[in-house]
Amino acid sequence: EVKSMRARRANLEGAYCRIDADELFLYGMHVAPYEQGGHAGHIPQRRRKLLVHKREIEKLRGRLTMRGYALIPLQVYFKNGVAKVQLGLGRGKKKGDERESIRRQEDLKEARAAMQRRKG
Template sequence: MPKGQGNVIAQNRKANHDFFIEETYEAGIVLQGTEIKSIRDRRVNLKDSFARVDRGEVFLHNMHISTYEQGNRFNHDPVRTRKLLLHRKEIDKLVGKTQQEGYSLVPLKMYIKNGVAKVLIGLGKGKKKYDKRETLKRKQAKRDMERAMKNQY
């Protein structure tokens, strides 16, 4: 866990399988009504979500935050598009990078830091099928070596 990250709420494990993550950015997120209560209850899914730069702002699409049970009529739409809060320099950098072929913004994890919900987004380049197989082979080889070392001592 990188320095400064607090209570991890949700992780996108599939992101490291599908992308080579080159850079990460910490972003605040604009929430409505009962969304923070659902986040604190860990009712968040980042699996199919992605971020996109639109008219100089960064938006998070397809992130599912379940409705809050005690929220009655003030509940939110679970998969609405949410705005991410980044510095202007970071947004300008992301605009240039995401216009290149094969790069996209992927949410990696959501956590609460100093009482505020944050999203760690990564600038990732998509992996091809053979890259994914190579990654799985390396991971399995590493596991086998660790297992052998453990049994040796």
């Protein structure tokens, strides 16, 4: 998986972190199988345990107990040959923001449909 991450074949789209039994896990990160390696037993979206000090987990747990906060992975990078994940603490969208983004998506969908009708 690390070689695949070095080749920038990891996708954090829709990924999130959760604390389970005093351990931090990363869910939903897709890591493509390494092309030169064997594909046997590779699960692209398995949960991955993140190595974090207990103090940091307790600090994050305190912040996550506030309603509406989520722990989101921002980027994967390498430092001294070790893969690291930068995490961010964020709030979910408000109802108005969500409606606005849905409206934008529908507008794009309608525009694409109009272009398809015009072509064909």
